[in-house]
Amino acid sequence: MLQAARERTAGNAAKPLRIGVCGLGVAASQIYPAFRDGAPYRLAAGCDNRPEARDSFQRRFDVPTYDSVDAVCRSGLIDAVWIATPNTLHAEHAVTAARQGCHVICEKPMAVTLAECDRMIRAAETNRVKLLQGHSKIYQPPMRAMREVIKSGRLGRVVQIHALNSNDWLQRPRLAPELDTSKGGGLVYRQGPHLVDIVRFLGGGMVANVRGVSGRADRNFDTEGHFSALLEFDNGAVATLTFNGYGWFDVTELTWAIGESGFPQTPERSFPGTKPRLTGPGNTEEKAGVAHDRSREGRTDRKQPFFGFTLVTCEKGAIRQSPDGLYVYSETGREELPCDKGGGRDLELRELASGIAEQRPVFPDGSWGKATLEVCLAVMASGRDGKVRRLRHQVPAP
Numbered sequence: 001m002l003q004a005a006r007e008r009t010a011g012n013a014a015k016p017l018r019i020g021v022c023g024l025g026v027a028a029s030q031i032y033p034a035f036r037d038g039a040p041y042r043l044a045a046g047c048d049n050r051p052e053a054r055d056s057f058q059r060r061f062d063v064p065t066y067d068s069v070d071a072v073c074r075s076g077l078i079d080a081v082w083i084a085t086p087n088t089l090h091a092e093h094a095v096t097a098a099r100q101g102c103h104v105i106c107e108k109p110m111a112v113t114l115a116e117c118d119r120m121i122r123a124a125e126t127n128r129v130k131l132l133q134g135h136s137k138i139y140q141p142p143m144r145a146m147r148e149v150i151k152s153g154r155l156g157r158v159v160q161i162h163a164l165n166s167n168d169w170l171q172r173p174r175l176a177p178e179l180d181t182s183k184g185g186g187l188v189y190r191q192g193p194h195l196v197d198i199v200r201f202l203g204g205g206m207v208a209n210v211r212g213v214s215g216r217a218d219r220n221f222d223t224e225g226h227f228s229a230l231l232e233f234d235n236g237a238v239a240t241l242t243f244n245g246y247g248w249f250d251v252t253e254l255t256w257a258i259g260e261s262g263f264p265q266t267p268e269r270s271f272p273g274t275k276p277r278l279t280g281p282g283n284t285e286e287k288a289g290v291a292h293d294r295s296r297e298g299r300t301d302r303k304q305p306f307f308g309f310t311l312v313t314c315e316k317g318a319i320r321q322s323p324d325g326l327y328v329y330s331e332t333g334r335e336e337l338p339c340d341k342g343g344g345r346d347l348e349l350r351e352l353a354s355g356i357a358e359q360r361p362v363f364p365d366g367s368w369g370k371a372t373l374e375v376c377l378a379v380m381a382s383g384r385d386g387k388v389r390r391l392r393h394q395v396p397a398p
Contacts, residue, residue, distance in 0.1 A: 017353045018044035020078035020102075022069050022093055023085035024053040026287050027107055027135075031082055032061075034346035040353040047072040047081075069093045073100035080352060082134065083107060086177055087184025091116035094131065098123035105134040105352055108193040109376065110369030112184040114393065117370035124366060132352050132362045133369035137194045137260075137307045138201040139347040141339040142321045146202055146312060147397070149319055149328060149337070156315030161202055161239035163195045164254075165308030169245030170218060170225045171275065172290055173282025179223045181380075186223035187245045188214050192376040194307055197364070199231060199239040200372060202312055205397035207371075208234045209390045212379030218246055220279040229379045234394075241379075243308075247275075255306040256323050262305040262341070302341055367395045 017040060021028050024046050035043040046057040046065045054065035066072040073081065073096065080103035083093050091111045094104045104124065110133055111117045124131035137143060150158055169191060178185045200207060212229035216222060225246050231239040252258060252265045259265050303323045312319045317330035325339040355362035364372075371394045378389035 017041040017103075017349070017356065018077060018079045019349065020045040020047060020066075020072045020075075020081045021057075022047040022072065022081050022083050022097075024048040024050075024057045024065075025084065025284070027084040028082075029288075031084065031345045034344065034349055036346070039346065039349070040357075041349045044078050045072050045075065069096045070100070073097050073102045078102060079356075080105065080130075082349075087112055087189065088177075091119050094120040095123040098127045098129050098131070101127060101129060103130040103132075103352060103356060105132045105348060106369070107135045108133065108197075108369070109184060109189050109373050110193075110366065111373065112189070114370060114374060114377070117366065117373060121366040121370065130352060130355055130362050131366040131369075132348065132355075133364040133366070133372070134345070134348050136197045136348075136364055137305075138197050138364065139344070139351070140305050140307075141341070142304050142326060143198060143201060143310075145326050145337060145339045146310070146319050146321075149326065150202060150312065150314070155317040155319070155328075155330060157235070158203055158233075158237040158312060158314050160311075160313040161199045161237065162311045162313075163199050163239065163308060164242050164251060164310075165191070165195060166242075166244040166249050166251045168247030168250065168275075170221055171245075171247035171278050173278070173286035175284065175287060176281040179221055179281055181223050186225075187243060188224045188227050188376050188380050191243055191245065192227065192241075192379065193372050195241045195243060196372045196375045198307065198310060199241060200368075200375070200394075201397050202310075203231070203233045203237045203239055203397075204235050205368075205371070206234045206394045207231050207375055207391050208394075209388050210375055210378040210382055211388045212382040214380050214383040220277075224380070227379055227383070229375075229382075231375065247277075251308045252306070254309050255321070256303075258303050258306050258323060260305050260307045262302045263299055264301060264303070304339055304341065305344075363398055367393075371395050 019041050045063055048054050049067050058065050081097045083106045085093055090106050094106055097104050177183045209232050214224045214227035218225050226244045229241045257264050320327050322336055326337045328335045374391055374393045382389050
């Protein structure tokens with residue numbers, strides 16, 4: 001399929017990149033707003049094995065739908081796929097797309113095992129297509145701005161990074177596979193990559209070892225609902241990660257009531273403990289309903305997105321996020337650096353489109369996604385036996 005990949009890349013260099021979304025569930029609904037007029041990409045097809053999902057998608061967007069990843073990739077209508085299928089299928093679907101000459105954006109986590117990551121990376125390299133890790137918080141302007149301050153050297157080297165999040169993740173309707181750790185469910189698999197991406201990006205990428213603890217403190221859910229970890233980097237920096245998803249406390253109380261969407265939260269969202277507690281898996285309709293309620297379409301009061309609280313301490317100062325950008329603390333006092341608003345799936349799609357057009361590597365790529373998964377797996381493994389895990393598959397931040 002190498003010739004197919006070359007023809008698609010060459011033939012569409014000056015045209016919008018044609019995207020097929022694979023897996024038309026709630027995760028995919030977060031992608032659709034990125035398809036705007038004038039973007040260097042367009043929505044060209046959808047794929048799902050559920051007839052009702054295909055029918056709803058086709059009525060909404062008036063583009064063809066298919067019942068398998070292989071079929072949509074063989075259609076000739078797309079140049080790339082966005083994989084938003086269940087975690088256990090990421091590797092299979094990415095390999096299928098790559099073999100058909102289609103570029104790939106894959107939702108986090110990249111896969112469930114490191115061996116699956118290797119298959120995905122090898123398929124992309126063999127077929128000369130791009131493999132981009134999608135749904136990563138390091139696309140967001142505040143994270144990019146923090147990295148630029150660090151790279152400038154004005155505050156010296158990074159000493160410590162603290163990343164904290166706490167919300168009602170386990171108290172939102174979840175399908176049964178999302179609550180099954182063996183299928184890539186639970187808090188570490190499904191939310192851990194966000195925090196790990198952030199601290200790896202800010203710390204330089206090369207984590208040397210991990211000591212972690214994860215737990216299951218809600219007796220109604222037999223999966224991880226909290227975790228903490230200490231990461232040591234090979235450059236001497238250390239990072240602490242803490243995430244609690246039980247819904248008793250929301251981190252927006254520490255972030256000016258602003259959540260990961262960038263919009264101020266309502267009191268009901270800020271105090272999730274006041275809601276009736278869930279005691280088991282939900283269904284598709286319940287999950288979709290919550291996603292709709294959390295939609296911010298039409299609102300104009302957007303600030304910077306906060307995925308919890310992030311503090312970077314350097315030799316000569318510190319950095320944290322502000323509602324409109326960054327606060328930089330140094331011997332001259334506190335300075336606020338504004339950031340562009342925006343972020344989300346449009347930046348990921350633009351990264352893929354420009355990487356293809358410019359014939360350059362994309363970031364974060366498959367090797368980055370594998371390194372992030374290695375940290376998440378190490379957190380869970382360390383929690384089981386209390387031992388420090390030394391890592392072997394880390395890659396540097398560019």
